[in-house]
Amino acid sequence: MTPPDAFARLDAQVAFLLEADRLKQVLRATPLADGSRRENSGEHSWHLALHALVLADQAGPDVSIDRVIRMLILHDLVEIDVGDVPIHCANGQAHGSEATRAAETAAADRIFGLLPPEIGRDLRALWEEFEAAATPDSIFAKALDRVQPVLLNHAAGGGSWADYNVTLDQVESRVGVKVARGAPALWAHVRARIAPFFG
């Protein structure tokens, strides 16, 4: 028999996992590669983890790909409460605003707070490291989070670039700089790939 406190602990773990299921219903600005519909933040998080596995050779020698993958699995959970704030909306001003950050902190309190305390603490620390983007692991994780929508927009023939009238200079300043910080050769490659789209 499982002792009662182990049962309560598993109840909390399962409650968190069922709450996390809602991330599959948060829609992003970016379309799928074939343009058929918008991507959701659950499948986006999976795709990013796959990017980390496949593009591991683009990371510096001090990056732990396994920690990067853990961060990417968690990085969007706060969107269950806050929604996705597209990089290019509000002329690039809404993403990372003070108001957005405060709402995301409250969401992290609630969502990671569903877990048994020591698990919640560990996962929240990873999320905060990702948000701060000041360690090699989080800088590489951010680079992947920024480059994946570029690849999807390009594959889909414009995607959120068309929706928000984005220029190549804006892609460079809002996105490219952060990709290049964590994965410079990857950004050089992707920039060359997308430049013809902007004419």
Added chain:
Amino acid sequence: MTPPDAFARLDAQVAFLLEADRLKQVLRATPLADGSRRENSGEHSWHLALHALVLADQAGPDVSIDRVIRMLILHDLVEIDVGDVPIHCANGQAHGSEATRAAETAAADRIFGLLPPEIGRDLRALWEEFEAAATPDSIFAKALDRVQPVLLNHAAGGGSWADYNVTLDQVESRVGVKVARGAPALWAHVRARIAPFFG
């Protein structure tokens, strides 16, 4: 400047990642927890990776959670060509059949074959380890792959159990045995949780 062979290598990595995007359009038999629609295999893979992070304490001491997460990220890629074969369809006989296995092997040849050879080899080896379910890591990964649909079906009020007229004994024999093999206390907990549904 990136040398030409590095460019060709990145082209292959990006081609694989864009092909993998199609997993977001493979529908599973299981609904989301709120029953609003069927789950796709991309977001399912993310949810499983999150299960591994949150339920790590259910794994035996010889399990590497990071390898489990890597397996779970990859485990359904072959469904891009083969589709999802629900556990409970065809009275439980289609899943794992010879025909399904042969189709999945051909899919693995094609999909992992898009990658630079040494990356493709490494990822395919992880997928084969998952499929064989003979190591501590893959046995735990399989346990999570089997328990997550149980939690979603239960949360959604029946899901694919209702669609396929599944009994608790069938859940036990088709699913529970494999969950219990990798995570016995988890299965005891989940079984107690779902038993009342079957009356």
